[in-house]
Structures are given as C-alpha cells and as structure tokens.
Amino acid sequence: MRRVVIAGLGDSGVLTAIKLARHADVVGISVKPGLVSGQELGWRLSRPRDWARHNWIPFESFRGLDRVQTVHGTLTGVDLAARKVFVERADGLTQSEPYDALVISTGVTNGFWRQASLQGPADVAADLRAAHERLEAARSVIVIGGGAAAVSSAANVARTWPDKRVGLYFPGERGLVHHHARVWERVRRQLVEFGVELHPGHRAVIPDGFDCDGITDEPVQFSTGQPTASSEAVLWAIGRVRPNTEWLPAELLDEHGFVRVTPELRVPGHRGVFAIGDVAATDPLRTSARNRADGLLVRNILAEFSNRPLRSFRPAHRRWGSVLGIQPDGLEVFAPNGKAFRFPAWSFERLLMSWVVRRGIYRGVRENQPPLT
Ligand SMILES: Cc1cc2nc3c(=O)[nH]c(=O)nc-3n(C[C@H](O)[C@H](O)[C@H](O)COP(=O)(O)OP(=O)(O)OC[C@H]3O[C@@H](n4cnc5c(N)ncnc54)[C@H](O)[C@@H]3O)c2cc1C
Numbered sequence: 001m002r003r004v005v006i007a008g009l010g011d012s013g014v015l016t017a018i019k020l021a022r023h024a025d026v027v028g029i030s031v032k033p034g035l036v037s038g039q040e041l042g043w044r045l046s047r048p049r050d051w052a053r054h055n056w057i058p059f060e061s062f063r064g065l066d067r068v069q070t071v072h073g074t075l076t077g078v079d080l081a082a083r084k085v086f087v088e089r090a091d092g093l094t095q096s097e098p099y100d101a102l103v104i105s106t107g108v109t110n111g112f113w114r115q116a117s118l119q120g121p122a123d124v125a126a127d128l129r130a131a132h133e134r135l136e137a138a139r140s141v142i143v144i145g146g147g148a149a150a151v152s153s154a155a156n157v158a159r160t161w162p163d164k165r166v167g168l169y170f171p172g173e174r175g176l177v178h179h180h181a182r183v184w185e186r187v188r189r190q191l192v193e194f195g196v197e198l199h200p201g202h203r204a205v206i207p208d209g210f211d212c213d214g215i216t217d218e219p220v221q222f223s224t225g226q227p228t229a230s231s232e233a234v235l236w237a238i239g240r241v242r243p244n245t246e247w248l249p250a251e252l253l254d255e256h257g258f259v260r261v262t263p264e265l266r267v268p269g270h271r272g273v274f275a276i277g278d279v280a281a282t283d284p285l286r287t288s289a290r291n292r293a294d295g296l297l298v299r300n301i302l303a304e305f306s307n308r309p310l311r312s313f314r315p316a317h318r319r320w321g322s323v324l325g326i327q328p329d330g331l332e333v334f335a336p337n338g339k340a341f342r343f344p345a346w347s348f349e350r351l352l353m354s355w356v357v358r359r360g361i362y363r364g365v366r367e368n369q370p371p372l373t
Contacts (some may be wrong), residue, residue: 001025005085005099007075008106008244009059011037012277015294018064018246018363023302027097028077029087029119034058038107038114038278041149041237043325047136048128050326050371054062054353056124056369071097074118075106075247080270090118101301103269104252104259104275106244110362111149111237112213116244123350125372130337134215134356138233139164142220146170146177148323150237151187155324158194166196167229168321169220171203178319180338187323191307194317202226204238243279252283263312265297266304283315291316 002024006013009030017028037055044051059070084098108297109116112131119127121290135141135157141164154168168191176184190284191198205221206212217312243257252267254260259275260268261282267273276297277289293313300310320336331343331352343352358365 002100003027003098004101004103004106004301005029005087005097006103008104008276008277008279010035010068010105010107011039012107012289012294013103013105014059014062014065015292015361016105016276017068018062019294019298020301021064021067024101025174027071027099028065028068029073030059030323031074031083031116032070032124033072033119033121034061034124034247036119036124038110040152040325041111041113042152042154044113044128044236045131045153046156046160048056049130052125052128052372053369054357056128058121058368061368062364063366064362071095072118074116077247078102078249080273081272082251083138083272084091090120099101099270099272101304103297103301104230104245104248104279105274105277106247106279108241108243108278110239110241112215113149115213122363125284128372131215135233135235136161139230142229142231142234143168143237143315144170144220144234145237145239146172146175147239148176148319149177149239151175151191152324153235153237154196155187155194156190158191158196159327162195165231166194167204167231168196169199169204169222169229171201171224173200175200176319179323179334180318180320180336182338183334185342186332186334186340190324199226199229202229203284204236206236206238210236212238212240219305229300241278244359245279256281258286263296264300264310265293265313266300266310270306282313285315285317285319287315287319288313290319336367 004024005019006028009028012339014035020026034056073087077086084096158166174184202222203224216234219228261275261280265274282288316336318336322333330345333341
C-alpha cells in the first residue's frame with residue numbers, strides 16, 4: 001500500500017484521512033489531540049459545552065480514523081527530494097515520516113480561537129472555558145469585524161446574555177461582504193432583534209504589537225474619525241488570518257504565504273504533494289474546505305498513484321453555509337445565492353448531527369467526549 005502523510009488534521013485533514021484510509025496507509029499529524037474545529041465562533045464562545053460536543057472530537061472517537069496512525073506533534077519541516085516530513089512530537093522526541101503522497105492541510109491561524117499551538121485535551125478545554133468566562137463576566141462587549149466570525153459572535157453573545165450591551169463595529173456599509181446581499185439583510189434583522197447595536201463605517205485601529213489573539217479591554221479607536229468606544233470586553237474578529245506554513249520552504253508558497261496549487265489541488269512542480277483547506281491558494285476566498293474538496297483530493301491522489309487523469313476543483317464565488325449556528329429555533333443555512341434553508345430545532349441533534357454529520361460525513365463517531373469542566 002502507498003503511504004500518505006496528512007499534515008494537519010483539522011476539518012479538511014480529518015475528512016481526507018477518513019476517505020483515504022481504505023486505500024492507503026495514512027499517517028495524520030496534528031498539534032491538537034483531536035478535531036478542534038475553527039467553525040462557529042459565536043456558538044463556541046456563548047455555549048462552549050454544547051459547541052464542543054460537535055466541534056471538539058478526539059481522534060479516537062472517529063471510527064473512520066481507526067486505521068489511521070495519528071501523531072501528536074508539530075510539523076517542523078519537509079525534505080521534498082527525500083519525501084519525508086519532520087515532526088517534533090508532544091513527548092519531546094523528533095521523528096520523520098516518509099510519504100508517497102503528502103497532503104498539506106495545516107490551515108490558518110486566526111484570533112485566539114484558531115492557534116497552531118501544541119495542546120493536550122486539558123489545554124483545549126481550558127481555552128474554551130477561559131474565553132466563555134471572560135465574556136460572561138463582562139457587562140458590555142464590543143465585537144470588531146464584519147465577517148461571519150464577528151457577526152455570529154455578536155449575535156450569540158447578545159442572545160445568550162440579553163442583559164449585556166453588545167456592539168458590532170465594521171468598516172463597510174454592510175457586514176458579510178463575501179456572502180450574497182440577501183444573507184446580510186436577513187442576519188442584520190436578527191442582530192437588531194437580539195439587541196446588537198450596529199456601527200457600520202467604523203474601521204478600528206489595531207493597537208501596536210497586538211496580534212488580534214485575545215479579548216482586550218482597552219478603548220478602541222477608529223481611523224474613520226468616530227469617537228473612541230469602550231466596553232469591558234473587546235473581541236477582535238477582523239479576519240486577520242496567517243497561513244500555518246512556517247514549516248514549508250518558500251518555493252511552495254505564494255506572495256502571502258499560502259500554498260500554491262493547480263486546479264487539481266497539486267503543488268506545482270512537486271509530484272505527490274497536494275494542499276487543501278484554508279492553507280491552499282485555490283481561489284481568492286480559499287474555499288476548498290467548505291466546498292468539500294476532500295473527495296476530489298482523494299480521487300486525485302489515487303489517480304496520480306495509478307497515472308490516471310486528475311480532476312479540477314471548481315470554487316464557489318460567494319461564501320455560504322451557516323452564519324449564526326444552531327439557535328433555539330433551529331439552524332439556518334444559506335446557499336451561495338443567499339437563499340436560506342431552515343432546519344427545525346428538533347431535527348438538529350436527531351437528524352442533522354446524528355445522521356448527516358456523524359454518520360454520513362464522518363462515517364461514525366463514538367460518544368466519548370472529554371469533559372469540559
Ligand atoms: C464539513 C464542513 C462544513 C463547513 N461549513 C462551513 C460553514 O457553514 N460556514 C463557513 O463559513 N465555513 C464552513 N466550513 C469551512 C471552515 O470555515 C474552514 O474553512 C475550515 O475549518 C478550514 O479547515 P482546514 O482543515 O483548512 O483548517 P483547520 O481546521 O484549521 O485545520 C488545520 C489543522 O492543522 C493544525 N496545524 C497547523 N500547523 C501545524 C503544524 N505545524 N504541525 C501540526 N499541525 C498543525 C492546526 O492546529 C489544525 O488542527 C466548513 C468546512 C467543512 C469541512
């Protein structure tokens with residue numbers, strides 16, 4: 001059997017590993033001890049236990065990963081000529097992993113909720129609790145940003161703690177600029193209904209040396225001329241993503257540090273090297289994770305092994321999916337054309353998560369969730 005190394009076991013890496021496991025010897029490497037999804041920030045901050053049940057899943061819980069060898073450690077380099085990657089393991093030892101094919105899926109760093117730091121289960125739980133408790137203790141919250149992470153945070157914080165004063169500050173006339181205009185119209189009404197104060201046209205000044213990786217309490221200044229705004233907690237969700245590619249040679253990267261790929265998700269000039277997910281420069285919005293290119297990638301890896309033609313990834317031009325996450329009245333999912341589909345609350349656990357996600361997408365997940373307490 002051919003050996004495939006999956007570098008980074010997040011949303012895309014896990015799905016790719018599960019699909020490949022029947023066809024190859026798969027080794028997955030990750031700094032986390034399980035899937036710690038970067039999705040649904042608002043849900044994660046306001047109801048972390050509930051979020052964790054669906055978004056923080058130890059690797060041993062995935063039936064589809066039973067045949068996959070997982071290595072808990074940090075990727076530190078690759079030798080493209082010798083076809084191996086180097087890993088500093090969680091136990092401090094270093095090792096190399098040879099491959100016939102390499103999948104680069106190390107994602108991006110974004111805010112405090114998506115960091116490529118080496119963590120054990122207790123660290124993951126502590127992070128989830130700390131951010132929740134910080135917001136819970138604040139009587140007023142400012143959210144900076146107009147993308148899905150900011151909008152969903154403002155909405156979920158306001159809905160979970162109706163007594164808090166919540167303000168959302170964003171630079172444009174509207175939020176969710178990469179979604180269809182209809183999505184913003186609908187979500188804007190919901191934000192107002194939950195009591196979020198909307199402040200369009202506000203571009204916040206990022207404090208010197210601040211990496212947008214925490215919740216602050218300093219007054220916020222705006223380069224667009226409005227008065228300074230203050231609150232007990234300031235959540236920065238301005239989409240300042242950094243690709244997790246420090247471990248890769250510059251020849252694989254574009255000018256912004258993302259991995260260059262062909263439409264077939266191949267890294268040009270390096271047979272057997274592929275990239276997927278937020279780290280892969282597939283299209284301006286880098287949508288191969290949310291558009292589920294993992295199936296195509298697996299087909300292409302196997303096709304390359306047997307010298308068959310590869311297929312191309314076709315990106316969507318707008319963001320789509322859920323924005324606010326599961327709410328007491330159900331889950332709303334937006335199509336690329338802005339149309340909303342609602343799953344009623346009763347169907348979320350019993351149908352959507354249990355059958356579609358856990359069985360359909362992940363091919364079986366055991367219920368042995370680590371406690372968050
Ligand atoms: C099924 C599905 C549904 C989705 N639905 C939506 C939606 O509704 N709305 C929406 O906006 N988006 C959605 N998305 C997309 C989502 O927002 C992100 O695009 C996705 O989380 C990115 O996945 P990724 O694997 O590229 O990165 P990540 O999930 O961040 O995975 C990268 C992993 O690599 C690890 N890593 C990084 N560096 C190293 C290193 N040096 N050594 C070892 N490990 C390292 C990271 O810690 C992390 O665990 C969806 C994605 C999927 C798969």
